[in-house]
Amino acid sequence: MSTGATSVALLGYGRFGRAFADLLLQTGHRVRVFDPQASVPERIDATSLAQAVTGASWIVLAMPVPHLRDALLALRPLLHAGQSVLDVGSVKLRPCALMDELLGPAIPHVGTHPLFGPLSLARDERPRRVVICPATAHPQAAARASELFRTLGCEVIVQDPEDHDRAMARTHALAFFIAKGLIDMGVDDGMPVAPPSFQGMQHMLEAVRGDAGHLFGAIQRENVFAAEAREALLHELDRIHRQLAADPDDSMAIATRRERD
Structure with missing residues (x-):
């Protein structure tokens, strides 16, 4: 009690x-x-x-x-x-x-x-x-x-409500956005050879489906900052995609948090 x-x-x-x-x-x-x-x-x-x-x-x-x-x-x-x-x-x-x-x-x-x-x-x-x-x-x-x-x-x-919604747009809404894309592609349908690096992503997909997958549209539309966050993500993914195609030396790397800061 x-x-x-x-x-x-x-x-x-x-x-x-x-x-x-x-x-x-x-x-x-x-x-x-x-x-x-x-x-x-x-x-x-x-x-x-x-x-x-x-x-x-x-x-x-x-x-x-x-x-x-x-x-x-x-x-x-x-x-x-x-x-x-x-x-x-x-x-x-x-x-x-x-x-x-x-x-x-x-x-x-x-x-x-x-x-x-x-x-x-x-x-x-x-x-x-x-x-x-x-x-x-x-x-x-x-x-x-x-x-x-x-x-x-x-x-x-x-x-503050605005700070909350801005933070959720870049975390909650983006996680659902990415997860829906992967789920709709069939990425998580029977992945016996998925490497350990994918396990975190698989956990996110399970969480999105199990906790509130039916709320996808609401999470995206009711947060006034979600569209801006999605556009920023798509812009960065397109930039990375183009850079990969233009970089024959494969010199790209993912920066660590310390390097970004």
Whole structure:
């Protein structure tokens, strides 16, 4: 039982929502789930949004970003200042702006991005990290969210929403972009002679498929910096491709981190 056990209303029971609910329950938190589109276990199922939210200290928004505005509009009349709202999306600019707009100074809220998913939770991979993006009007909500995630075994990283999305564009979005290209090429379909150097790439492909492969389009389109990152990568790959063709002496090498710095 977690020493910081609290009551959580989880709105959304997709792949991440299910894994997150299990993690909350395993660490002693009380969970009620509302998702009329999903099959939710009876012991944690709420029959209405109001039933889920009533008595909850935390309201967790675990639905796709395009559904956030409607969810917040439906939620707002049910909330009071003693409750806190957080989202768990992989982009932060739009969710944080929506919560600022629709919850304002009256309802504590905070943006979060758990840097783990169903597959990494199943493997109990560590370290388990989460990004917290505090709302200017609610620093205490960010502090409480940090404590909540620490009860889940997470290391906490505090970031501005824009800095977060820029970083995710060059990591999360690019990883999914590369993985989709390789998967669509059939690169990971039965590779008995793959060298050890490919194992890290194979792990990335498995993680993308297992954690959130179905969210590929959302991850690319909802991050306003993703297109720029993809274009920069394609530019560099094209430059390297052309340089290889023009370099008969094969003098190219991959720079080490120390050499790049």
